[in-house]
Amino acid sequence: MISETQKWKAGERATAAKLLSPKGLFKKGRGIVLGSILPVVLLIAWELAAKAGLLAPHLLPAPSVILEKIMSMYRDGSLFGHVSITLTRVFLGFAIGTGAAVVVGAVVGYAKTAEQLLDPLFQAVRSIPSLAWVPLFILWMGIGEPSKISLIAVGVFFPVYLNIVAGIQGVDRKLIEVGKIYQLSPFQLTKRIILPAALPSFITGMRSGLGLGWMFVVAAELMGASEGLGYLLVVGQNTYSPDTVIASILLFAVLGKVTDSVLKWIEYRSLKWQDSISNQA
Amino acid sequence: MLHINRLKRTFNNNQAGFQNINFSVDKGEIIGILGTSGCGKSTLLRVLSGLDPNYEGKISSKDGNDNIGMMFQEPRLLPWLSVKDNISFGLEKEERKSNKYQTYLDLVGLSGFDQHYPKDLSGGMAQRTAIARALITEPEVLLLDEPFSALDAFTKMQLQDLLLSIWQKKQTTMLLVTHDIDEALYLCDRIFILKGQPGEVFAEVAVEKPKPRTRGDAYLSKQKAHILNLLNVEKKAAGDEQ
Ligand SMILES: Nc1ncnc2c1ncn2[C@@H]1O[C@H](COP(=O)(O)OP(=O)(O)O)[C@@H](O)[C@H]1O
Ligand SMILES: [Mg+2]
Numbered sequence: 001m002i003s004e005t006q007k008w009k010a011g012e013r014a015t016a017a018k019l020l021s022p023k024g025l026f027k028k029g030r031g032i033v034l035g036s037i038l039p040v041v042l043l044i045a046w047e048l049a050a051k052a053g054l055l056a057p058h059l060l061p062a063p064s065v066i067l068e069k070i071m072s073m074y075r076d077g078s079l080f081g082h083v084s085i086t087l088t089r090v091f092l093g094f095a096i097g098t099g100a101a102v103v104v105g106a107v108v109g110y111a112k113t114a115e116q117l118l119d120p121l122f123q124a125v126r127s128i129p130s131l132a133w134v135p136l137f138i139l140w141m142g143i144g145e146p147s148k149i150s151l152i153a154v155g156v157f158f159p160v161y162l163n164i165v166a167g168i169q170g171v172d173r174k175l176i177e178v179g180k181i182y183q184l185s186p187f188q189l190t191k192r193i194i195l196p197a198a199l200p201s202f203i204t205g206m207r208s209g210l211g212l213g214w215m216f217v218v219a220a221e222l223m224g225a226s227e228g229l230g231y232l233l234v235v236g237q238n239t240y241s242p243d244t245v246i247a248s249i250l251l252f253a254v255l256g257k258v259t260d261s262v263l264k265w266i267e268y269r270s271l272k273w274q275d276s277i278s279n280q281a
Numbered sequence: 282m283l284h285i286n287r288l289k290r291t292f293n294n295n296q297a298g299f300q301n302i303n304f305s306v307d308k309g310e311i312i313g314i315l316g317t318s319g320c321g322k323s324t325l326l327r328v329l330s331g332l333d334p335n336y337e338g339k340i341s342s343k344d345g346n347d348n349i350g351m352m353f354q355e356p357r358l359l360p361w362l363s364v365k366d367n368i369s370f371g372l373e374k375e376e377r378k379s380n381k382y383q384t385y386l387d388l389v390g391l392s393g394f395d396q397h398y399p400k401d402l403s404g405g406m407a408q409r410t411a412i413a414r415a416l417i418t419e420p421e422v423l424l425l426d427e428p429f430s431a432l433d434a435f436t437k438m439q440l441q442d443l444l445l446s447i448w449q450k451k452q453t454t455m456l457l458v459t460h461d462i463d464e465a466l467y468l469c470d471r472i473f474i475l476k477g478q479p480g481e482v483f484a485e486v487a488v489e490k491p492k493p494r495t496r497g498d499a500y501l502s503k504q505k506a507h508i509l510n511l512l513n514v515e516k517k518a519a520g521d522e523q
Contacts, residue, residue: 002359101407175359177332178357181351181371183331196361197361199361271401273362273400274360
């Protein structure tokens with residue numbers, strides 16, 4: 001037992017209780033403070049420089065002006081409309097892209113024949129820069145919602161698909177043998193061993209898919225939209241109002257970060273078992 | 282209990298694997314399989330466990346029960362399951378939710394660790410969990426492929442004693458592959474010595490001393506010398522790796 005006691009203690013140390021302890025919170029708070037020093041200093045410097053007339057207001061307005069722009073959009077109610085339509089597009093595209101990737105990825109990852117049949121095609125299609133699809137989608141589906149959502153779905157599909165296939169094919173043969181010892185059916189084997197083992201890779205795919213989803217919603221909304229944050233970018237450009245442009249860039253950043261944090265939280269919750277640096281508490 | 286008749290599984294045009302294996306195992310016996318690396322010991326266990334169906338010959342168990350347990354050199358725990366769920370893995374769905382695991386958790390000395398994940402276990406604790414997982418389905422025969430060879434000497438002895446105490450409680454029939462002569466002498470009733478490429482049973486050594494035995498007592502030392510001698514008769518690359 002003696003040789004193992006140390007490890008037991010290490011095990012105790014890694015529990016979640018630690019994270020919630022005052023000390024853990026303090027550590028986390030410290031990280032946030034450290035990380036915000038530079039942005040805050042830059043913001044103040046920017047504001048001061050703008051106030052002092054060092055920056056041309058028609059090119060780079062002060063942060064307070066941008067904030068005021070966002071607040072005014074909030075007050076007249078247009079902010080909610082733009083944000084919600086963009087979020088809806090990303091969400092739908094993400095859901096469709098991920099759903100398709102799960103189905104196709106599972107089949108390709110699991111069945112050798114399906115891989116030989118489908119994978120070369122997908123690899124070829126993947127090498128088309130996805131923005132090149134835009135004109136085609138608009139031709140096919142018009143400039144309405146279907147073409148935008150399809151474009152986002154295509155962007156989301158590939159990273160998710162590639163990661164699922166890699167995840168399934170990378171499952172340790174030794175663990176599959178454990179399932180075979182207990183005579184699991186192929187379905188049970190998939191459910192109880194292959195899917196959980198491929199989950200980390202799947203979540204990685206979803207996170208990069210979401211990143212691409214945000215990129216593609218900008219593209220889709222730049223092409224032609226009457227609402228949405230991308231539309232605001234166009235409006236800002238056409239009306240020479242950099243505050244509108246920067247405000248929507250800022251909103252994109254915030255939304256991208258928030259949605260990614262949701263996935264990150266899911267990742268943390270479902271991958272607590274992983275032996276990785278980030279789990280070392 | 283378990284009868285094996287002219288069992289054969291070879292690879293590369295009969296250059297590897299094993300052939301011509303015949304033996305019977307009685308209920309409650311612990312059989313050792315000793316042999317140099319590459320003589321087909323793991324292949325034999327893979328065939329017996331059903332992982333490798335491409336064999337020739339006959340395997341029959343008395344009551345046609347195919348409930349076989351297997352332990353590997355590595356614990357092979359599922360990293361996303363807690364110790365409790367890993368132990369319960371081989372059970373049917375309803376039983377997996379029951380607290381049947383508790384008996385086996387206690388049996389292997391891991392009480393209180395049921396919620397830990399494999400990443401938080403030491404090598405010895407992980408292998409204890411694997412023992413509990415293999416036993417919970419109450420297999421007729423437990424196959425063990427060098428189960429302790431990756432552990433430090435001290436933990437290894439603890440787990441050998443654990444295995445022995447489990448055997449005393451449950452009289453589980455075991456087939457233990459090892460390349461550690463002392464381990465085989467400490468635990469087994471009969472030891473088969475495999476040799477050659479493909480491997481064949483070259484000798485059988487009975488250890489006629491009731492368990493538990495004392496490590497390194499005179500009788501075991503004598504048997505050890507005998508086995509070393511057997512392994513060295515042919516000047517081929519024979520010899521124990523220890
Ligand atoms: N699936 C396989 N295909 C080809 N050769 C194999 C396969 N499995 C094992 N072998 C060969 O059979 C021999 C015996 O392997 P193994 O049973 O693992 O030996 P041991 O466990 O006694 O060290 C080795 O030379 C190995 O390379
Ligand atoms: Mg082996």
